[in-house]
Amino acid sequence: KAGVTQTPRYLIKTRGQQVTLSCSPISGHRSVSWYQQTPGQGLQFLFEYFSETQRNKGNFPGRFSGRQFSNSRSEMNVSTLELGDSALYLCASSFTAGDGYEQYFGPGTRLTVT
Amino acid sequence: GENVEQHPSTLSVQEGDSAVIKCTYSDSASNYFPWYKQELGKRPQLIIDIRSNVGEKKDQRIAVTLNKTAKHFSLHITETQPEDSAVYFCAASSRNTGKLIFGQGTTLQVKP
Numbered sequence: 001k002a003g004v005t006q007t008p009r010y011l012i013k014t015r016g017q018q019v020t021l022s023c024s025p026i027s028g029h030r031s032v033s034w035y036q037q038t039p040g041q042g043l044q045f046l047f048e049y050f051s052e053t054q055r056n057k058g059n060f061p062g063r064f065s066g067r068q069f070s071n072s073r074s075e076m077n078v079s080t081l082e083l084g085d086s087a088l089y090l091c092a093s094s095f096t097a098g099d100g101y102e103q104y105f106g107p108g109t110r111l112t113v114t
Numbered sequence: 115g116e117n118v119e120q121h122p123s124t125l126s127v128q129e130g131d132s133a134v135i136k137c138t139y140s141d142s143a144s145n146y147f148p149w150y151k152q153e154l155g156k157r158p159q160l161i162i163d164i165r166s167n168v169g170e171k172k173d174q175r176i177a178v179t180l181n182k183t184a185k186h187f188s189l190h191i192t193e194t195q196p197e198d199s200a201v202y203f204c205a206a207s208s209r210n211t212g213k214l215i216f217g218q219g220t221t222l223q224v225k226p
Contacts (some may be wrong), residue, residue: 024220031212043216056213090157094212103214105157
């Protein structure tokens with residue numbers, strides 16, 4: 001099976017712009033979670049989607065949003081970019097939602113905000 | 115709130131020695147504890163996990179132990195090799211959520 005894929009791999013944006021990142025889960029996986037990774041804050045949970053519904057949300061401002069499509073592919077959007085949004089954005093897929101299900105990560109999208 | 119503390123932040127061992135990384139979680143509802151290995155410039159890779167109904171799990175040179183009473187779990191790597199050098203993250207998820215709360219990571223260096 002193909003692994004989790006993310007596009008684009010790298011992005012450079014300027015403050016105030018918005019960005020959309022995409023994640024395609026492992027075939028058959030229906031749950032997609034998003035994480036932000038920075039040197040200072042580590043890996044932080046953004047949100048989780050299952051069957052096109054957001055099941056959980058982390059402690060991020062409303063500028064961060066996401067959605068999931070019927071084929072389980074997911075997108076996340078960040079509006080009004082700030083310098084502090086520069087990070088590696090990782091998505092992870094699992095067979096289903098809920099505890100105890102292994103999550104497998106994609107390669108990430110490296111976002112740089114200037 | 116939910117929190118996972120991980121220690122040490124850095125660990126340097128000689129090839130062939132053992133390495134132990136410890137994590138403590140705050141949410142008593144947590145019942146799934148995965149460990150991830152992240153090499154430089156790569157994605158986190160799931161290396162082992164444990165569920166709350168199990169006290170220990172082994173996979174070749176890697177083992178994880180869980181003490182639910184004390185709310186801590188540990189990763190043990192025996193006979194370390196240079197290719198074990200990476201950042202290791204512990205995580206915990208609470209009942210009925212797929213939300214992983216990660217520790218701050220441990221940079222393991224295995225010296226040949």
